[in-house]
Amino acid sequence: MxxxxxxxxxxxxxxxxxxxxxxxxxxxxxxxxxxxxxxxxxxxxxxxxxxxxxxxxxVPAVPPPAELWQRLQRAIGANDNAATLRVWKATTAAALALAAGLAAFAFIPRQAPSLTIASLAPLNAGAPGFIARVASNGTVRVQALSAHPAPTGHDYELWALPEGATRPVPLGVIPPGGLSVAASHVTLPGGKLLVSLEPKGGSPTGLPTGPVLYGGVITKL
Amino acid sequence: MQAALSGDELTVLLQRCAAGDRGAFERVYKSQSARLYGLALSITRQPSLASDAVQDALLQVWRNAARFNPERGNAESWLIGLVRYRALDIARKQVRETPSDVIPDKADDSPDALSQLMASGEGQALARCLDELPEERRRLIQAAFTQGLSHTELATRLNEPLGTIKSWIRRSLQALRKCLTA
Known part of the structure; x- marks a missing residue:
C-alpha cells in the first residue's frame, strides 16, 4: 500500500x-x-x-517501591508545621530523652574556660561535636570542635530548646567557621542546644526535618 | 490491596487534597499508585525514573489539586495524564538503551488485549475502532501508547523510514477519529 x-x-x-x-x-x-x-x-x-x-x-499495575511513599510524605510535609512537628516528635522523641540524659556529661569539665556554656555531643554519647562559648562581644559562638563538614547538599542547623518546650527554636545554619547568635537566644539555663542535619540552607519548615545529631544542656554563664 | 475507588470517590478525594487533607492524599496514593507506577515503568523502563515520574506527578496533585476541574474530564484521566506526560518527558530526555522486549511487565499488545479493553466500559468504542485497523497498525498504536515510543524509536524498532512511521500513525489516528466520532 x-x-x-x-x-x-x-x-x-x-x-x-x-x-x-x-x-x-x-x-x-x-x-x-x-x-x-x-x-x-x-x-x-x-x-x-x-x-x-x-x-x-x-498496562499491568506494578506496586511501587515502599520508599516512594516515604519520599512523597517528606515532600508534602515540608510546608506543614503540624505534620513536621509530628515527624520531629516521632523521630526525635528518643533523641530528646537522650539529650535529657546528656545533662550528666554535657556540662563542661571544670577546667574548661568558664565562658563555655554548652558542649554538644552526639546523642549516642560520643565525643562532643560542637561547643557554644560566649564571645568577647557578648554574643554566643557555636563552633564545630573538629572539621567535619556536613555531607554534600546538607547543612548543620542550630536549635534552642527551652526547658520544658517541645518545639525547638531555629537559630540558623552553622557555617564551617561557626555561628554567632545573640546571647539572649541561648542563655536558657536548663534548656538545650541541638544540631540537626538539614537540606542545604536549613530546614524549610522552622522545625528540624533531618536527624538531630548533637545536643547538649545549656549551663549557666 | 485497596478496593478500587469509583470515579466519584476519587473526585472527592482530589477535592479534599486541594483543601490540604493528607488522609485524602494517602488514599489517592494507596488506591492509584500501582497503576500509575506501572504506567510510568512501562514508559521510562527504569524503576528509579518511574518513581521520579510518579513522585513529580503526585506532588502536582498535592499542590495543584485545585486545578483539577471535574467538568473538563474525569479524575482518573487527570492523574493518568499527569503521570504519562511526566514519564514521557523523562523518557525523551534519556537515551533509552533497554529494548522494550526485555521488560518483563511489557504491556499486552495481543488481540486479547482488545477484549480486555472491551470489558472496561469506557474502552469499548476504542476497542471496536482499533479492531477495524489493519493488525500491524493496531499494534503500532498500542505499542506507541503503552510504551511511550517516539516516531524515531518506532522507526528503529520496525526498521522502517521515519516518514513511513509518521504517515502510518497519522492515518491510524485519522481512521480512529472517524470511527470514534461516527
Whole structure:
C-alpha cells in the first residue's frame, strides 16, 4: 500500500500524536505550550485523552517501591508545621530523652574556660561535636570542635530548646567557621542546644526535618 | 490491596487534597499508585525514573489539586495524564538503551488485549475502532501508547523510514477519529 498522498497538517492529528506520545521532546513542549494558550487545540487534546487513555488498562499495575511513599510524605510535609512537628516528635522523641540524659556529661569539665556554656555531643554519647562559648562581644559562638563538614547538599542547623518546650527554636545554619547568635537566644539555663542535619540552607519548615545529631544542656554563664 | 475507588470517590478525594487533607492524599496514593507506577515503568523502563515520574506527578496533585476541574474530564484521566506526560518527558530526555522486549511487565499488545479493553466500559468504542485497523497498525498504536515510543524509536524498532512511521500513525489516528466520532 502506498503512503502517498501526503496527509495535510491537522491540529486534531497533532493533538492525537501528542496524546499518543510519539512526539520528540521539542514537539511535545510546543504542543503543550500551545494547549495552554489555544483553547481550540486544548479541546483536541481533551478529545484524544478521553478516547485513548482507556489504553492504559493494557498496562499491568506494578506496586511501587515502599520508599516512594516515604519520599512523597517528606515532600508534602515540608510546608506543614503540624505534620513536621509530628515527624520531629516521632523521630526525635528518643533523641530528646537522650539529650535529657546528656545533662550528666554535657556540662563542661571544670577546667574548661568558664565562658563555655554548652558542649554538644552526639546523642549516642560520643565525643562532643560542637561547643557554644560566649564571645568577647557578648554574643554566643557555636563552633564545630573538629572539621567535619556536613555531607554534600546538607547543612548543620542550630536549635534552642527551652526547658520544658517541645518545639525547638531555629537559630540558623552553622557555617564551617561557626555561628554567632545573640546571647539572649541561648542563655536558657536548663534548656538545650541541638544540631540537626538539614537540606542545604536549613530546614524549610522552622522545625528540624533531618536527624538531630548533637545536643547538649545549656549551663549557666 | 485497596478496593478500587469509583470515579466519584476519587473526585472527592482530589477535592479534599486541594483543601490540604493528607488522609485524602494517602488514599489517592494507596488506591492509584500501582497503576500509575506501572504506567510510568512501562514508559521510562527504569524503576528509579518511574518513581521520579510518579513522585513529580503526585506532588502536582498535592499542590495543584485545585486545578483539577471535574467538568473538563474525569479524575482518573487527570492523574493518568499527569503521570504519562511526566514519564514521557523523562523518557525523551534519556537515551533509552533497554529494548522494550526485555521488560518483563511489557504491556499486552495481543488481540486479547482488545477484549480486555472491551470489558472496561469506557474502552469499548476504542476497542471496536482499533479492531477495524489493519493488525500491524493496531499494534503500532498500542505499542506507541503503552510504551511511550517516539516516531524515531518506532522507526528503529520496525526498521522502517521515519516518514513511513509518521504517515502510518497519522492515518491510524485519522481512521480512529472517524470511527470514534461516527
Amino acid at each position: 502506498s503512503d502517498t498522498p501526503e496527509i495535510p497538517d491537522d491540529d486534531s492529528l497533532l493533538a492525537g500524536e501528542y496524546v499518543l506520545g510519539v512526539l520528540d521532546l521539542p514537539s511535545r513542549r510546543a504542543a503543550e505550550a500551545r494547549a495552554e494558550i489555544d483553547a481550540g487545540f486544548a479541546s483536541h487534546v481533551t478529545f484524544w485523552e478521553q478516547r485513548l487513555f482507556p489504553l492504559t488498562r493494557l
